Amino acid sequence: VSPAGAVALTLLVLAAAGALPTAALVGPRVIALPLLPLAGSVLCALAGASTFALPGTLLLWFVLWSLAAAVVSAGVLVSRSRSRASPPALTDMRALRRALLDSGRRAAGPLLAALPVLAAVGWALRTIRVPNVGFDTRAIWLLHAHWLTHGHAFALAALRNPFDVVSHPSYPPLVSSVMALSWRVSGSGADRTAVVMVAALNACALFAGGWGVVEVARRAAIRTGATARGQAGLLALGALVAVLVVLVAGGVLGTFGTNGYADPLWSLAAVVAVLYGLMLEPTARNLGVVAIVLGVAGLTKVEGTAMAIVLVLATSSRCLLRRDRVGGLRNPALATVLGVLALLGWPVATVILGVPKDVSISGVRDGSLWHRAQATFDAAAPHLHVVEVAAVAALAGLVLLRQRRARLGLGNDLWAWGILGAAILVLGGAYVFGPGDVELWLATSVDRTTIFVALLGWWIVAVWAFCGVSSALE
Amino acid sequence: VAGLVVGLLALGALGTAAVSATRSETPLASAHAIREADHSNAYYACLTAQAHALVRPDDVVFLGEANLDRWVTVIKAMGGWAHMAMRQSAASVAILLEHPAHGPSCAGETLVSIRRETHGGVRFRSGRQSSP
Numbered sequence: 001v002s003p004a005g006a007v008a009l010t011l012l013v014l015a016a017a018g019a020l021p022t023a024a025l026v027g028p029r030v031i032a033l034p035l036l037p038l039a040g041s042v043l044c045a046l047a048g049a050s051t052f053a054l055p056g057t058l059l060l061w062f063v064l065w066s067l068a069a070a071v072v073s074a075g076v077l078v079s080r081s082r083s084r085a086s087p088p089a090l091t092d093m094r095a096l097r098r099a100l101l102d103s104g105r106r107a108a109g110p111l112l113a114a115l116p117v118l119a120a121v122g123w124a125l126r127t128i129r130v131p132n133v134g135f136d137t138r139a140i141w142l143l144h145a146h147w148l149t150h151g152h153a154f155a156l157a158a159l160r161n162p163f164d165v166v167s168h169p170s171y172p173p174l175v176s177s178v179m180a181l182s183w184r185v186s187g188s189g190a191d192r193t194a195v196v197m198v199a200a201l202n203a204c205a206l207f208a209g210g211w212g213v214v215e216v217a218r219r220a221a222i223r224t225g226a227t228a229r230g231q232a233g234l235l236a237l238g239a240l241v242a243v244l245v246v247l248v249a250g251g252v253l254g255t256f257g258t259n260g261y262a263d264p265l266w267s268l269a270a271v272v273a274v275l276y277g278l279m280l281e282p283t284a285r286n287l288g289v290v291a292i293v294l295g296v297a298g299l300t301k302v303e304g305t306a307m308a309i310v311l312v313l314a315t316s317s318r319c320l321l322r323r324d325r326v327g328g329l330r331n332p333a334l335a336t337v338l339g340v341l342a343l344l345g346w347p348v349a350t351v352i353l354g355v356p357k358d359v360s361i362s363g364v365r366d367g368s369l370w371h372r373a374q375a376t377f378d379a380a381a382p383h384l385h386v387v388e389v390a391a392v393a394a395l396a397g398l399v400l401l402r403q404r405r406a407r408l409g410l411g412n413d414l415w416a417w418g419i420l421g422a423a424i425l426v427l428g429g430a431y432v433f434g435p436g437d438v439e440l441w442l443a444t445s446v447d448r449t450t451i452f453v454a455l456l457g458w459w460i461v462a463v464w465a466f467c468g469v470s471s472a473l474e
Numbered sequence: 475v476a477g478l479v480v481g482l483l484a485l486g487a488l489g490t491a492a493v494s495a496t497r498s499e500t501p502l503a504s505a506h507a508i509r510e511a512d513h514s515n516a517y518y519a520c521l522t523a524q525a526h527a528l529v530r531p532d533d534v535v536f537l538g539e540a541n542l543d544r545w546v547t548v549i550k551a552m553g554g555w556a557h558m559a560m561r562q563s564a565a566s567v568a569i570l571l572e573h574p575a576h577g578p579s580c581a582g583e584t585l586v587s588i589r590r591e592t593h594g595g596v597r598f599r600s601g602r603q604s605s606p
Contacts, residue, residue: 123496127503132511138518138550146554163537163558166546191515244488251495255502389487396480404477458491461484468481 006186006193007200013185014040014178017066018292020073024080025288030110031211031276034204035292038269041178041201042295043069048148048177049299049346052159053353055152058177059184109232110218113239117210120243121203124250128199128258133191137260141198142191143167144176149183162356170350170358174299175262195260201296202257205268206249208293209455212275213242213462219280220408220470233473238466245462252454254447266304267452269297270311270419271459277315278415279463282322290315291339298343302358303427303449305343310422312339318415363435372438376431379442383450386457387420397464405467416460423453513581516605520580521551524601528587529556529567536565538588544571548585566590578604 001009018039025039026032047061054061133142144167147155159169178201179194186193217238221231250257253264270293277290290311298308316332316339365372394413397405405413427449431438501507525548529535534557539545548571549558559565568588577600578584585601 124499127499127507129503130507130511131515132507133515133518139546143550143554150555157557161558161560163560164549164553166542167549167553191518241485241488244485244492247492248488248495251491251498254499386491393480393484393487396483400480401477458488461487465481465484465488468477468479469485471481472478
C-alpha cells in the first residue's frame with residue numbers, strides 16, 4: 001500500500017471510530033467532518049495508553065475503546081431523539097421532500113464556503129511533497145510508535161527503561177499511537193506513512209480552525225437577520241478571512257506541519273478550542289467541538305496538556321459567568337473537574353507505571369532566572385511579531401467595534417487574550433524555571449513552542465477583520 | 475466607517491502575511507528540499523538495516539557512545555525494536571557508530587558490533603549496507 005493509500009485507509013478507520021462520538025457531541029454540521037478522524041485519534045491515544053499500561057495489543061485496545069465510545073454515544077443519541085419532536089413520517093412524501101429541500105438549501109452555502117477553505121489547507125500544507133522526517137519525529141514519535149507495535153510487554157519495558165529517557169517516554173501517546181495504528185491498519189511499516197498520517201490530522205485541525213471563522217460568519221448572518229444576499233455576502237467574507245488565516249497558518253507551521261512533529265497538532269486543536277469555546281456562543285454542540293479538540297491537544301504533547309487544562313478552566317468559567325446559561329453545560333463545575341481529571345490521566349499514569357522523569361522537567365538549572373527570562377524573550381520575540389499586530393487590532397476593535405462584536409454574538413476578546421497570556425506564562429515559564437542550558441533548549445525548540453501563541457494571535461486578528469469589514473455588508 | 479477601516483487594516487495584515495507565508499513556504503517544498511530529505515531518509519534506512527543485520531532478536535544491546543548526538547542517532551535507528559541496556563554487564567552485544575576509512579558506509583558512518591563469544595573471545599562486525 002502506498003503512503004497515501006495507507007493514510008486514507010487509516011483516516012477512514014479513525015473516522016469510523018469517531019463517527020458516533022462526534023455525532024453525539026457535535027451533531028450533523030460541516031465542522032463534524034474534520035472532527036471525525038480527530039475524535040478517532042483521541043480513542044487511538046487511549047488505546048495507546050492502555051497498551052502501555054495493560055496486557056493487549058494496540059489494535060485490540062483501539063477496537064475496545066471504539067466500541068465503548070460507540071455504545072455510550074448511541075445511548076446519548078437515542079435518548080436525545082426520543083425527547084425531540086418526531087420527524088415527518090416516511091409516508092408523508094410532501095413533508096419529506098420539503099424537509100430535504102430545506103436542509104439541502106441550508107447546507108449549500110456552507111458547503112460552497114468549505115471548498116476554498118479546503119483548497120487553502122491543501123496549499124498551506126504543500127510541503128507534504130517533501131519526504132521530510134523531523135529530528136524529534138525519529139527520536140520520539142516513531143520510536144514510541146515502534147514500541148507500541150511490539151505489544152504491551154515490550155512497550156512498557158521501553159517506557160520504563162532509563163536508557164530511553166532521551167526520547168521523552170512520558171510524552172502523551174496520541175501521535176505515536178496514530179502512527180502505529182496506520183502501520184497496523186495498512187500493513188506498511190514505512191516512516192513516510194506515519195509522518196503523512198500526522199500531517200493529515202494537522203490538515204483536519206487546520207480546516208477546523210478555518211471553518212471556525214466561517215462559523216463566526218454564519219452566526220453573524222443569523223443574529224443580524226441579514227437578507228439572503230446579505231447572508232451570502234457575510235458567508236463569502238467569512239470564507240475569505242478563513243482562507244487568509246489558513247494560508248498564514250501554513251507559514252507559521254512551516255515544515256513542522258508535514259514532518260511528523262506534534263507541536264502543530266496540539267496548537268491547532270487549542271486554537272479551535274478557543275474559537276468554539278471562548279469566541280462563539282458556548283452552546284452544547286460548540287462545547288462538543290471543544291471536548292474533542294481538547295482531547296486531541298491534551299493527549300498530543302505536554303504543553304498541550306497544560307494548555308488544555310487552562311482552556312477547560314476558561315471555557316467553564318465563561319459558561320458559569322454567562323447569565324443566560326446558553327444550553328451548553330448544565331453543571332460547569334462538574335464538567336471542569338471531570339475535564340481536568342481526564343487530562344491529568346496520562347501524566348498520573350506515567351508516575352504509576354514508573355516512567356523515568358522527563359529530562360525537560362528534572363535536573364539542575366543553569367544560569368539565573370533573570371538571564372533565562374531575557375534569553376527566552378530574545379529567542380521568542382522574532383516568532384511573535386503577530387502579538388503586536390493582534391494587540392493593535394484588539395485595541396482598535398475594543399474602542400470602535402465592541403458593540404458590533406457583541407451584536408454578532410462573539411465572546412469578549414479578553415478571553416482569547418487571557419489564553420494567549422497564559423500560554424506565554426506556561427511555555428515561557430518552562431524555559432525560565434526548567435532545567436539545563438536554556439540557550440541550547442531555546443535554539444532547538446522555540447520555533448515550535450511559539451506556534452500556538454502565533455496562531456492564536458492571527459486568529460484574533462482574523463475575527464476582528466471579520467467584525468470590521470462585515471459592518472459594511474449589512 | 476472607523477470600524478470598517480479597522481476591519482480593512484486587519485484584513486490587509488492577514489493578506490500581507492498570507493503572501494509572505496506563501497513565499498516563505500516555497501523553498502521548503504523545493505526540489506532541493508526533497509533531495510535533502512531523501513538523503514537523510516536513505517542514511518537512517520541504511521543504519522537501521524545495518525543494525526538489523528548486527529543485532530539478533532534476543533540480544534540485549536549496550537550503546538557504547540559517549541557523544542549525545544551520536545547516541546541519539548543510533549537510538550533513532552534501533553531504539554524502536556531492540557532491547558537496550560544501560561549497563562554493559564547486562565548486554566550481550568555492544569554497538570558503536572564509527573567513521574570507516576574505507577568499505578561500505580551510511581553517508582560515511584557505519585555501525586560496529588562487539589560481541590562476547592561463548593569461548594571467551596570477542597568478535598567485531600561492521601555493517602555492510604551502504605547509502606550515498
